[in-house]
Amino acid sequence: NAGVMQNPRHLVRRRGQEARLRCSPMKGHSHVYWYRQLPEEGLKFMVYLQKENIIDESGMPKERFSAEFPKEGPSILRIQQVVRGDSAAYFCASSPIAPMAGLSYNEQFFGPGTRLTVL
């Protein structure tokens, strides 16, 4: 059973270009989470999606960032008009069932990440 897959592993973009990051969850997992890791910082939650639905985007910047998880295919994190401050590692995680706030914790399985460098 393959783990969470992310591609590309490394992405270089010039300022103003678009970055598209892909995440294929583990087989049987229908819940996807995106995190951003800035240098020397922990992971920061960005967005939680189920198939065709955005459940929680409280961590997403208001502009230029968007995410989707279509019925077929991988989840996509899109960053439009990238700036140098977008340079970071972006991690995707998946879980088989929905998390239950305050009652239990549903383990998330992480992909290897995409390292975005904006020149």
Place this chain on the structure above:
Amino acid sequence: AQSVTQLDSQVPVFEEAPVELRCNYSSSVSVYLFWYVQYPNQGLQLLLKYLSGSTLVKGINGFEAEFNKSQTSFHLRKPSVHISDTAEYFCAAPSGGSYIPTFGRGTSLIVHP
């Protein structure tokens, strides 16, 4: 809101020596606590988790952690480290009322031969 503090950004240690990586949390409600390991250029892997029950939690690769409610700590320990333990270690806990984990800044464990 939950916050997680990792007091040491870097911990150098010699091979076969014991190690403790510190984590403190803030919360006035029941907590769930986790330690993740990130090897170079890889994603995070769950080392161990505390949900309830015994305060001493054993994880993979010989690591263990102890939940201490009075000190609001969840320190990670290993009695004898290997070179292969060199990695970044993150403590995490869901924010109050949330299912999304808050991560500490991470501790870089560097094991020297």
